[in-house]
Amino acid sequence: METEFNPLTTAHIELQIEEEFPKIQLEAEKFELWFQPVYDLATGVILHNEVLVRWRDEEGNLRQPKELLIALQNTQLLNQLDRIIVEKSISILSHQTTVTLSVNLSNDIFDDQEFLPQLHAWLTQYKVAPKRLYFEIEEEILSQEQPLVLPFITELQMMGCYVVIDNFTGKFFPLLQLQELPVKMIKLERSFALRPVSITKKQLATAISYVSRTFQIQAVLKGIDDNLSLKLANDIGVKGVQGYSLSRPQEKPKTFGFIGLxxxxxxxxxxxxxxxxxxxxxxxxxxxxxxxxxxxxxxxxxxxx
Incomplete structure (x- = not known):
């Protein structure tokens, strides 16, 4: 069973990491990949499964990612965690040929000069088409670190992978600038789906959806937790939807959409x-x-x- 986030347990996790990984090296088997699908709103087809990392403690409980990230943020281990997640994801893609996965990247990966060559090597080794692998990057990070991140995601695109701007709000980029970014998809921040939805917020979400569609970028609304938020997604015209009312995170990637199920x-x-x-x-x-x-x-x- 997955436990709720509790800041009081973070110190305990930090101590465990320090004791278990004294050489600042994470072990891949200690981390599990879970998956939450993103659905095409019009057809119910699965666009991709987002990869979510979980860490199992000594008692066998799955810990929430927030606890893990807080424990790792000052240990120079996030970079290693990125590598573990990416290689595990590519391995899964090699065994499940109908699945497409999306991986969230930490801020530390953009300083890693060896990651992109290693990514290419993994894709070649496991014989996985790059277009089956998406990488998600926070809008705020992309805005703040453009000189570093933009060449990184441009190379990802040239390699054949797709790039997703996560938690998009429109605060950090003028909408017209979207056409200049090498991205396949934007995921609107879940606050757009939270009730009550103001007229201004709905108009902004509709504008983001319209502009992204004009530039042939898919827009996804996260936080679909009930029928009202699903109706909102339809009203604003997004391409895809993701949320607990559609599917909770699970241990295996979903391959069937609404109609198939x-x-x-x-x-x-x-x-x-x-x-x-x-x-x-x-x-x-x-x-x-x-x-x-x-x-x-x-x-x-x-x-x-």
């Missing part, structure tokens, strides 16, 4: 009804066999009948 559930219900009929002796569908029912369902779904 719906079809699987319907087929499962039909199979259970058929089994129930055979066990109880009540013929729910007297004139049909199970396969006929499934075929007619698909034909009606896709207009075949």
């Amino acid at each position: 719906l079809i699987i559930k319907i087929i499962a219900v039909l199979i259970l009804l058929y089994i129930f009929k055979n066990l109880v002796g009540i013929n729910i569908f007297p004139d049909y066999h199970l396969w006929d029912i499934i075929v007619e369902f698909f034909q009606s779904l896709f207009g075949g009948k």
